[in-house]
Amino acid sequence: MHKNHKKRRRSVRLQRSVLSAALCALLLTSCAPASRAPQPTTAAPYEEETGADYEQLTENSLKEQQRFADLEESLFQDEISASRLDLHFLLKNPEGRGITKTDALIAPISMEAFLQTRNDQEELRKELSGFQTALLTDDQKLTLRILESLMNTEKKGEGLELYSQPLAPTIGTQAQLPMLLCEYAFYTRQDVEDYLNILEYLDTFYGQILSFEQEKADAGLMMSDTSIDHVMESCKSYLLVPGNNFMIDSFKERLNALPDLTDDAKKELCARNEAALEEHFVPAYKLLIDGLEKLKGTGTNEKGMCGYPDGKAYYQYLVYTATGTSYHSIDELMTATEQEISDNLQITSKLLSEHPELESMLDNYQYRQTEPTAIMEELKEQTLKDFPQLPECSYTLKDVPKALELSLSPAFYLTSPIDDSSQNVIYINRNPIYDNQPLYNTIAHEGYPGHLYQTVWFHTHCDSDLRKILSFSGYTEGWAAYVEALSYRLDNGLDPLLGELLEANSKATLGIHAYLDMAVNYLGWERKDVQKYLSSYFSDPESIADSMFETMVDNPANYLSYFIGSLEIRNMRETAELQLGDSFNTTKFHTFLLDMGNAPFDVIQAYFTTWLMNQKMGN
Structure with missing residues (x-):
């Protein structure tokens, strides 16, 4: 039964959107239920401690763990009941979590609301700093680190609410x-x-x-x-x-x-x-x-x-909000992006020079499955090779209403309620302007093994309600972009070499968009600079330069969630493959990321290091 929290309701906005479009024995997997009584820490006492000392340590640990569990529950209750709209999409049965009313129909958008959120975030920052981390459970330590990272990122936007x-x-x-x-x-x-x-x-x-x-x-x-x-x-x-x-x-x-x-x-x-x-x-x-x-x-x-x-400072805030990156600066991100573009273009050049027949295939290729449901079912089967098996769940595929095709993305997934993972909806935009984006790869991004798969996995493997509503688009969109790239090389009816070529081209294209995002919003590139840059990659840059420039201005940092997030995952995979060699197991790597759940990469990286060490030791 949930406690009544008498303190003033906070709104620190831990979850950002209901549209899509979170340690094991040694810090690896599983989430402990935050709302249940926490278990004692498993660390053995020092030999010199007496029985009384150990009892005191255990008692202190239990008290600290309960105090953190109370904070988690308080934050969850405050966040999820901030608006009726958010509550309805995040919980099918609010009464089951002790929630009977909300503060507003829709979360307000005003300076007053933003400033109140900043005050609440500062209060939470102080509260988090008061915990004795060593006394918490492993799962609580992870949640604490995630919250601290989130508050550090939010600090970058202080005073820039307008x-x-x-x-x-x-x-x-x-x-x-x-x-x-x-x-x-x-x-x-x-x-x-x-x-x-x-x-x-x-x-x-x-x-x-x-x-x-x-x-x-x-x-x-x-x-x-x-x-x-x-x-x-x-x-x-x-x-x-x-x-x-x-x-x-x-x-x-x-x-x-x-x-x-x-x-x-x-x-x-x-x-x-x-x-x-x-x-x-x-x-x-x-x-x-x-x-x-x-x-x-x-x-x-x-x-x-x-x-x-102060736009440059605000853009830096947006970048870290959008990516949760482990890179230390935008300059580092731009260098890494340039390298990724170059590496993938080298792959395309090598493939085309060694296999000239691929060029003619680019004009007329087709996946084995072309209908949405058939694609989903094939991808569902394909995931069994390199991903852990997902619990059975249902989904609905819908077309974007024709009247809205020009106003919405190529596709998007609506996150299922955290207490009912059976409700999964994917919208597909059938407008001809998106014909150059293969439906097979789009559904891989939104469905299996993308957003739907990732969301249902975490909802069914983590018991922490708070973790389930934390939102880090670098992780979610990064995962979806990462598996979308992998889908080119699945057993999908394409010539394997063509799939490899399309994958490299897709990564390079997304990288170009991400680089322009930073160049326009951080370096101050204008239309002519964008056109000059695109001339290195496209035969007719004039036809797309204006629309590319305006897209970056309209949606600053949007492309970075996809590109930098997927780059972070590929970096970890490449490190693991290099260090583990033949003992690298793709399914174990994917399971590690899925079990970590929604989190910033500056937190995930530390746990990845531990996971990699455990893999080397054969654990």
Whole structure:
């Protein structure tokens, strides 16, 4: 039974998004349940200690472990009950965790809320420093290190709250929220009521965002007119046609699956939904469009993030937030990225020179499976070779509504609730602009052995509720990008040499995007610099230079989650393969990463060193 925490509710924002789109005997695997009574530490006492000394040590350890368990439970309760929207996606049965109410329908976006979060983070930082680490269990030590790393990263953004970007063309709040509303599951009649309340609150919430954008404009930190146009274009996708649209269709589908509702009740709820869409949802997007139009001309920075007064410092914060990297500086990251691009282009050059027939294959190749479900099932079978077997789970593959294809990513996975890993949804964007991204590899990224596989594994192998809601995009997107690259070389119907060529090309291309992300937002590259750089890799750089530049400006540090995260994993794998030689076991390596779970790489690296030592010793 959960305790009632009487202290003021904190909101340190440990989990960042419900869209996707965490020691063994010697510090390796498994998570101990934070909400259960902790066990004594397993360290043997020194020989010179008396029985009384040992009893005192054990008693002190138990007290410290219980104190940390109480903090974990408090943080979990505070974080997950901050908003009704987050709670619903993270927990199917909140009452089972003792949660009956939330602070808000949607987590607020305002300077007041950001500053309160900073105060709460400082309070947590002090609380974490007060624990005697040696007395905690191994799992608690890991959680403590993760929280400390997170707080150190958040410290980098202190005083830079106005640089936050809630609006962005494809990854902004205005683009993602409607898809969350479409997937808001109806388990009970109360869920329908909550959904309608959120829908009716949307114009108020977007008014909040506009007020924040006005503060940014007043401080000289507004986005450029070009970026405003991109966001406004995204908003226009949600000016729904009354009476027949994806928000109405999805509502009816969920309602029909809800038992014990009379036809009259369904009609009444459908009418309320349509009224909320007409009176609140569409007006909310009109409000954003009109408000942003009025803010045009206030943003004078046409460069990347470093073009703002403290933009370079904020970008550094974004980089470490997005990657959790073990690299010590952005300069180091840029050097490593250049090397990775070069290495993979050398592979492509070597393959094409030794096997010239591959060039003709590039124009016309096909995977054995081309339909989403068939691809998922084949990948599910393929993972048994180099990955631990996942517990049985279900999934649903859906197409992005046509009206939203230009506003959303090529594909995305919606994280399943932590108390029900059977609910897994993957959306696929069928717009022709994404035809150059093979569906096989996209589903590997989102499904098996990517986001779905990774999420279900951790949810079913870790008992710490707090660990399950911690979010580090460098780890999650890095894993997905890493396995996506591996999928080119699976038994998928491609010529093995062609798969190797496509894999190297994919890594190099992602690396180029990541390098430009840092060059535009950290070094201050302009359009002409981007075009000059691309001319080294593409025959027609003029056709893509502007869109590449604008993408980096609109979404600073976004590509780094994918590229730097996957680079960190490949670095560890290469180190393990080099040091272990023939005794390297791919499945054991993947199991280590999966068991570690969502964590920053500066923490994972220390545990990897221990894991590698254990592997050398044959443990």
